[in-house]
Amino acid sequence: MRITFLPPPMEGSLSLGIYDKKGKLVRTMAREASEKDFTIGLNGLITFWDGKDDAGKVMPPGLYTARGYSVGTIDVDGIALHGNDWITDDDAPRPARVLDLHAAADDKVDVILRTLDGKEVTRSLSFDTQPQEKPPGDESVSITEGKVKLISGAEAHELPLAARETAVDAALGAPDRLWVIVSAPGGTEVRAYTYGGEFLRRLAYAPGDPLPRRILAARGRSANRWSEQILLLEQNDKVQRVRSLALPQQATKGDAPAWETVIEKSIWLGDSFEAIRDSLKRPSGKPFVTDKEFIVRLIDNPLLKGEPTTAHVSIGFNEGGSFLQTTEGLPLRRFTETAGLKWVVIGREGSGRQLTIFQGDGAVVEEFKAHKLANMMAFDAGEYEWTGK
Known part of the structure; x- marks a missing residue:
């Protein structure tokens, strides 16, 4: 027609x-x-x-x-990118999920991400540390069926946890420092122990917070500002984030938080507008x-x-x-x-x-x-x- x-x-x-x-x-x-x-x-x-x-x-x-x-x-102006701190510009690869954290040399961490088309990309993060006067020993830590096993030299022992508590992940930090993500009936938290199993401190999570899945810790000598540094992969159904946290050498006063956030990079989770x-x-x-x-x-x-x-x-x-x-x-x-x-x-x-x-x-x-x-x-x-x- x-x-x-x-x-x-x-x-x-x-x-x-x-x-x-x-x-x-x-x-x-x-x-x-x-x-x-x-x-x-x-x-x-x-x-x-x-x-x-x-x-x-x-x-x-x-x-x-x-x-x-x-x-x-009709004028159309690009304003901003939201919900993914790993994307820096329009031409950069678009990672959609964080897959894992891997320790690298000299207190560096490789963050493994996956793009929408299934490809893996790596981004590197570093702790604010200086090389140790002597390199770390042959200590290692592993998780088996929710139990923490620490090997130091020729000795191996299991970190005692309370009944119904399980370890999600663990990492060695500064000398004589063991960091563990612990899942318990009352919630999930990050704990610091000595190699001998003495409890030192905790990082608690409120209901609804993204919960930790992976942890790495600085093994080098921290800068003058910090006494401890850890890196966490945390997630819930709304967000996935990587956070680098540090403890100041000088104790905080009043209601100031003990931990300071050095790095935080998030990805919003959800394939619909309602989800985000x-x-x-x-x-x-x-x-x-x-x-x-x-x-x-x-x-x-x-x-x-x-x-x-x-x-x-x-x-x-x-x-x-x-x-x-x-x-x-x-x-x-x-x-x-x-x-x-x-x-x-x-x-x-x-x-x-x-x-x-x-x-x-x-x-x-x-x-x-x-x-x-x-x-x-x-x-x-x-x-x-x-x-x-």
């Missing part, structure tokens, strides 16, 4: 759709097209509809309409409010006899990224080219004259601002009787 229309008198790309008598979009004929993508005729631009919907199914006979939009410049909503704190302190659609007052098209026009628009996404679309589903303008998106939301903030866009691929949350959404003009490409042949 031959479709002919006059494009609106404005600079912009063209999106054209075929709609049934109920106003449902059945076929996207063009998205972000230029006049060169159509046949240029004496009475306007020409394209041809084969009577099929977007799935390739032949539509039943009946009356159909063709209409669309010319879309001018509580973590996404806005500058106002209020949660981000999403909107399903917006009514945009468009530039009047003189070919439509000056009738005022509006468009109901929303956000959509596919394998190529996110885009502005009508609420019926006609794509209007590509916003981003992020592949593998799992969700996209949009809402008004501030004066309401710009839109805030959040989108996630399971590794990081991207934030954008969109301006000039009203820089569009609607056009009518007529009614057509489809016979089904």
Whole structure:
């Protein structure tokens, strides 16, 4: 079926759709097209509809309409990356999960991460230490069936834990210092012992906190500021984080925490907006409010006899990224080219004259601002009787 229309008198790309008598979009004929993508005729631009919907199914006979939009410049600005401290820029690998911590030489730690496509990448962290005057001995520690076994020289002994307590992980630290993650009926905590099993101190966790899974400790001589340093991999159902904690040499006063956080890098967990909503704190302190659609007052098209026009628009996404679309589903303008998106939301903030866009691929949350959404003009490409042949 031959479709002919006059494009609106404005600079912009063209999106054209075929709609049934109920106003449902059945076929996207063009998205972000230029006049060169159509046949240029004496009475306007020409394209041809084969009577099929977007799935390739032949539509039943009946009356159909063709209409669309010319879309001018819409500004989209990248604002920030949220929820993944391991990603530093758009071109960097996107690790989605921390797999493990490995001790390296000279009090360095390799953090093993996995990207969305299953590849492993390594990031290195270091304790703030100086080399020991003499290297550590041949001590080692291991966990077997929740029990801690310490080997020092030719001697081996098991660290005594209370009934119903199990060790999750353990690490050797400064001389005569053993660090253990202990799971007990009352909760999980990190404890420091001497090699002889004397309890020294604990790091407790409140309900809801990410719990420790792996621990490493500095074995070198700490800088003047610190007496002890540990590195933890912690996780719950909302976040996974790596924290480097240190104990000051001088005791803290009052209600100041004994531990100081030297490094903290987190990854939000969740493949939906609902899963990360509580973590996404806005500058106002209020949660981000999403909107399903917006009514945009468009530039009047003189070919439509000056009738005022509006468009109901929303956000959509596919394998190529996110885009502005009508609420019926006609794509209007590509916003981003992020592949593998799992969700996209949009809402008004501030004066309401710009839109805030959040989108996630399971590794990081991207934030954008969109301006000039009203820089569009609607056009009518007529009614057509489809016979089904």
